[in-house]
Amino acid sequence: MSELKQELKEKIIEQLNLEDVAIEEIKDTDPLFGEGLGLDSIDALELIVMLDKDYGIKLADPKEGKKIFESVETMAGYIAEHRSR
Amino acid sequence: MKKSVYINSVGSVSAQKTFDNSHFLEDIFNHNDTVLSIIAPDYREYIPPAAARRMAKGIKMSTVSAKTAMTEAALEENEIDAIIVGTGLGCIGDSEKFVIDIIDNDEQFLTPTRFIQSSHNTVAGQIALGMGCKGHNFTYVHSVISFESAVLDAKMQLENDEANHILVGGVDELVDHHVDTHRLIGHIKQEAVETMAVLSSGTQGAVFSEGAHFFVLSNEKRPSCYAELLAVETYNTLSQDEVSEKVALFLSKNKFTLDTVDVVILGNNGDVEFDGYYNELAKGIFKNTCQAYFKHLSGEFDTASGFGFWLANQILKHQYVPKAVRLNSVETTSPKTILIYNQYRGENHSLTLLRKC
Amino acid sequence: MNKGVAITGMGIISAIGNNVAENYASLISGKKGISKIFQIETVHKDEIMVGEISDTNPVLEKRLDVSENQWSRTVLIGCLAAEEALKNAVITKINDVRTGLISGTTVGGMDKSEQYFYDYFEHPEVRQHITGLHAGDSTKKIAKHLGLEESFVTTISTACSSAANAIMLGARMIKSGQLDRVIVGGTDCLSKFTINGFKTLLILSDTYSAPFDDNRKGLNLGEAAAFLVLESDEMVKKENKKVLAYVKGYGNANDAYHQTASSEHGDGAVLAMEKALKVAGMQSSDIDYVNAHGTATPNNDLSEGRALIRLFDEKVPEFSSTKAFTGHTLAAAGGVEAVYSVLALQNNIMFPNLNYKTQMKEFDLTPITQVTKKPLRNVLSNSFGFGGNCSTLIFSKEA
Incomplete structure (x- = not known):
């Protein structure tokens, strides 16, 4: 699980061009949206594509993403349970 | 009675070092090429990294150029009544990448950012978003009169006193596929030419480039005024x-x-x-x-x-x-x-x- | 100051008809133009519904008498709609007075650019499409086809409000005396580019779009071209022109909220509508019918509905979105809906908001769902787009 979390942090930084953020700065339970990392709805769409492309998880409704993308921890939990690749 | 229209400030990012208004073509950068990239300012001085992370090159150039013009006119952001931009191709770099993604990935796993940046009005929209400007917001996309269309629109509003200060600009990016295809049809020169020898090249086609130019146009003269x-x-x-x-x-x-x-x-x-x-x-x-x-x-x-x-x-x-x-x-x-x-x-x-x- | 600008001609081609008469017939018989996509090869063809113009490119080329595969579909449909508008306005000599052309487009020649993106290098025979990537190239070709010379010709691209803004600019130029006559509107064909683009935003419906319905799932993309001819009062008087209606009000504002989404309470939309009323010299109570932007995305309809409630102070007049008929025709939408607004005024008829079943939870607004007769004086039409762009036009019977 901690490997997956590390992988997710790397991917989030790369995919969302968060050049000024270091991996260590993202805590597992930090909120990704709003106050925490400050991601927005376009980032959410980018993350949905990442779930599909890298883990074979298709989310049809962007609203589902809200809970999944709360933090790296919730993301990792959801991916571990639903991944098909 | 129509009001007079003044150009109160200028901002430029171009293939010459023009981003700093304290100089006026004192040192000419001599290129020897068929395409010229801009001489880029240090974007970090103008744009916070968090804001820059999704910005296409055209938006970055425009942001610098617009900020330069805004600073020189000494106007508050909320004094700008309208933002009007001309661009031949918008943020064409992102459009190209999106098309490549569509073709190469067979329409799978596409992400929205490139598509959003492809909308021609993304520059005017993002400047408005950054400034919180809720006024008139237009984007003209008609080849080499894109910028003039924007100027004409601004002039009409200022003359009729529908607006007092308008941020007007023009921007275009230089990108690979566009250059490669325009070479194919001879719109770009085949052989490199030196800056001061362009007119005597005696060949067909042009030297392609890019840039962003923004101006504050107003119906009142400010201390920084350049021209009417x-x-x-x-x-x-x-x-x-x-x-x-x-x-x-x-x-x-x-x-x-x-x-x-x-x-x-x-x-x-x-x-x-x-x-x-x-x-x-x-x-x-x-x-x-x-x-x-x-x-x-x-x-x-x-x-x-x-x-x-x-x-x-x-x-x-x-x-x-x-x-x-x-x-x-x-x-x-x-x-x-x-x-x-x-x-x-x-x-x-x-x-x-x-x-x- | 509050005087309207005369509309003397209009033309349209959309998924529900090849001309104004066919569009009107479809509107009053509830015949929608939404189907599975058949002219573009896309992997998404089973997941989406679109409003496609029935004629293929070769058929359109034949109608225009132009050679094969020289133009983007955006140009082909644009020429047809603009031709119809000129004919309707009985204009034979286009260069006899100061005439302009202002067209709105988002994709321009993208249909060809995406098709030949890699082919250009090996196949000289398709290189005519290279310059077609310029959005303005479509307008240039329409101007040439119409025979317009030494004139003001420009292109506006403000996403889905482009044609509405073209109409607005045209009206302003007539009012300020810069032009005697202007052809205004927009054109956009379907392309893989827009299908995939909207798909990434997860706002495409897999079934018929249902504007303002609580269970709406997103939009259907469409393709169309629509143009109006606007003329100055002097021209109308001099040539004893029949006036179809007037562009009475216009307003453009920016939501300055988000790159693609509308603000929660429709601030930009309210500003645009307020400006339009001010230009028209009207109160909100003067508006008899609203042709809403109503794309059927969760975000737009909520934001626009709230904006309508704010503007009309709870007394929202009859309204409907015609996008369930045509699909969302992007840059052309403002032109298409301008034509429909004029048709509404001419016939005192309001068009149904198809596929509506359940009221939205957030407010007490119900669009009209049947063809409804009512004496109409003023119709308000909204067009909103990416980049926070909000535009409103008001069309009236009286100047």
């Missing part, structure tokens, strides 16, 4: 035989004569096929007028005339015509009136008339 905008007109077609007549008519409509134009700025780009339009004026009605050109410095792009507009404003403010842009040896001591004429490949002609303020 008297008139702008565009024509979709015009034959070479008619260009002199059209210029004379344009001037007379605005109560000017050929003799009262102190400097004429021409959009020659060294394409032997189409420079004839400019030569017609240079060797004809403006033979005895001080002539200037700029595309050897800026390169050719859809909103290159933004550089021409910038040049005209700088000449009127500094009251001299830099050597690097002089096309003939006719002197002018205190330039008051400048006419800009531009066209590209014989189409989309524009005439812009400015006066010292």
Whole structure:
């Protein structure tokens, strides 16, 4: 699980061009949206594509993403349970 | 009663070092190429990293250029009533990448950012978003009169007092596929040419480039004022035989004569096929007028005339015509009136008339 | 100041008809033009529904008498709609007075650019499409086809409000005396580019779009071209022109909220509508019918509905979105809906908001769902787009 979390942090930084953020700065339970990392709805769409492309998880409704993308921890939990690749 | 329109500030990012308004073409960057990239400022000085992370190059250039113009006009962001941008192709780099993603990934796993940046109005939209400007927001995308369309729209609003301060700009990016394909059809020169030798290249096609030029236009004169905008007109077609007549008519409509134009700025780009339009004026009605050109410095792009507009404003403010842009040896001591004429490949002609303020 | 600008001609081609008469017939018989996509090869063809113009490119080329595969579909449909508008306005000599052309487009020649993106290098025979990537190239070709010379010709691209803004600019130029006559509107064909683009935003419906319905799932993309001819009062008087209606009000504002989404309470939309009323010299109570933007995305309809409630102070007049008929035709939408607004005024008829079943939870607004007769004086039409762009036009019977 901690490997997956590390992988997710790397991917989030790369995919969302968060050049000024270091991996260590993202805590597992930090909120990704709003106050925490400050991601927005376009980032959410980018993350949905990442779930599909890298883990074979298709989310049809962007609203589902809200809970999944709360933090790296919730993301990792959801991916571990639903991944098909 | 129509109000007068003033250009109160300028901002430029171009293939020359123009992003700093404290200099006016003192050092010319000599390129020797068929395509010229901009001389980029340090974007971090202008844009916080969090805001820059999704910005296309065109948006970054525009942000710098717009900020420069806003700072110089000394206006608060909330004093801007409208934002009007001209762009031939918008953030074409992202459009290209999105098309490549569609084709190469067979329409799978596409992400929205590139698509969003592809919308031609993304520059005007993002500047408005950044400034919180809820006013009139337009984007013109008509080849080499994209910028002039924006100027014309702003002028109409300011004259009619529908707005007091408008941020007007033009921006275009230089990107690979666009360059490669335009080489195929001979719109870009085959052989590299040095900056000061562009006009004498004797070859077909132009040297392509990119840039962003923003200006604050107002219906009141501010301390930073560069010039008064008297008139702008565009024509979709015009034959070479008619260009002199059209210029004379344009001037007379605005109560000017050929003799009262102190400097004429021409959009020659060294394409032997189409420079004839400019030569017609240079060797004809403006033979005895001080002539200037700029595309050897800026390169050719859809909103290159933004550089021409910038040049005209700088000449009127500094009251001299830099050597690097002089096309003939006719002197002018205190330039008051400048006419800009531009066209590209014989189409989309524009005439812009400015006066010292 | 509050005087309207005369509309003397209009033309349209959309998924529900090849001309104004066919569009009107479809509108009053509830015949929608939404189906599975058949002219574009896309992997998404089973997941989406679109409003496609029935004629293929070769058929359109034949109608225009132009050679094969020289133009983007955006140009082909644009020429047809603009031709119809000129004919309707009985204009034979286009260059006899100061005539302009202002067209709105988002994709321009993208249909060809995406098709030949890699082919250009090996196949010289398709290189005519290279310059077609310029959005303005479509307008240039329409101007040439119409024979317009030495004139003001420009292109506006403000996403889905482009044609509405083209109409607005045209009206302003007539009012300020810069032009005597202007052809205004927009054109956009379907392309893989827009299908995939909207798909990434997860706002495409897999079934018929249902504007303002609580269970709406997103939009259907469409393709169309629509143009109006606007003329100055002097022209109308001089040539004793029949006036179809007037562009009475216009307003443009920016939501300045988000790159693609509308603000929660429709601030930009309210501003645009307020400006339009001010230009028209009207109160909100003067509006008899609203042709809403109503794309059927969760975000737009909520934001627009709230904006309507704010503007009309709870007394929202009859309204409907016609996008369930045509699909969302992007840059052309404002032109298409301008034509429909004029048709509404001419016939005193309001068009149904198809596929509506359940009221939205957030407010008490119900669009009209049947063809409804009512004496109409003023119709308000909204068009909103990416980049926060909000535009409103008001069309009236009286100047």
